[in-house]
Amino acid sequence: MSAHLDASVETPDHEANRLSSGTGNGDARNEMVDSPTGYVDSGLLPAAAAAPATADTKVFDNPVGDSTFVDISRVRVIHRDSVIVRVRSAVPLTAGQLYAFWIDAGHGRRPDYYVDFRPNTGFDEVLRRVRYFGDRRSRFVQCPGMRLRADILTSKPVSIRIPRRCLTNPGRVRVAVQFKDESADTVDWAADRRTFGPWVKR
Numbered sequence: 001m002s003a004h005l006d007a008s009v010e011t012p013d014h015e016a017n018r019l020s021s022g023t024g025n026g027d028a029r030n031e032m033v034d035s036p037t038g039y040v041d042s043g044l045l046p047a048a049a050a051a052p053a054t055a056d057t058k059v060f061d062n063p064v065g066d067s068t069f070v071d072i073s074r075v076r077v078i079h080r081d082s083v084i085v086r087v088r089s090a091v092p093l094t095a096g097q098l099y100a101f102w103i104d105a106g107h108g109r110r111p112d113y114y115v116d117f118r119p120n121t122g123f124d125e126v127l128r129r130v131r132y133f134g135d136r137r138s139r140f141v142q143c144p145g146m147r148l149r150a151d152i153l154t155s156k157p158v159s160i161r162i163p164r165r166c167l168t169n170p171g172r173v174r175v176a177v178q179f180k181d182e183s184a185d186t187v188d189w190a191a192d193r194r195t196f197g198p199w200v201k202r
């Protein structure tokens with residue numbers, strides 16, 4: 001994957017944003033291997049490469065009982081070589097829930113990336129590029145190494161892991177999370193509706 005660290009990319013945001021249907025992901029991944037498209041902001045590459053293996057972690061709690069069928073209780077954001085988000089639910093995970101994450105990678109005050117998924121299902125290693133909450137454009141960023149986990153058979157947190165290179169190696173990130181019960185149409189947000197948790201530095 002180091003082949004993707006191409007410092008010659010001038011506009012990584014745009015270069016990395018590839019129009020995609022979201023299907024045929026295997027082909028898209030192969031395309032990426034052959035492509036010089038980089039995810040890394042060339043200006044940040046030397047500093048990122050020399051950075052010590054430090055990490056920052058922020059935890060923010062969410063009220064229990066503020067929603068039905070879905071109920072976030074705690075969010076932990078870890079900023080290492082990947083951004084890892086673990087979300088505790090106060091109620092058991094069930095089929096028919098949708099877990100949505102918005103990531104602000106520091107490019108202005110709005111979200112930059114979005115991903116959602118359902119429990120116990122496969123997923124494509126793809127992030128959606130967004131400009132604001134509710135943005136549903138079909139602009140995607142291939143993100144090899146991304147992991148999305150939600151298992152209704154365990155009590156483990158819902159978690160995502162997104163390599164920093166997919167986010168153009170941000171110096172800090174913050175995350176907003178929404179759990180939705182699609183049949184009951186109830187939602188719970190953390191930190192709050194369309195509101196991010198604290199910044200988490202690298």
Ligand SMILES: [Ca+2]
Binds near residue numbers: 063065066067071188
């Ligand atoms: Ca809650």
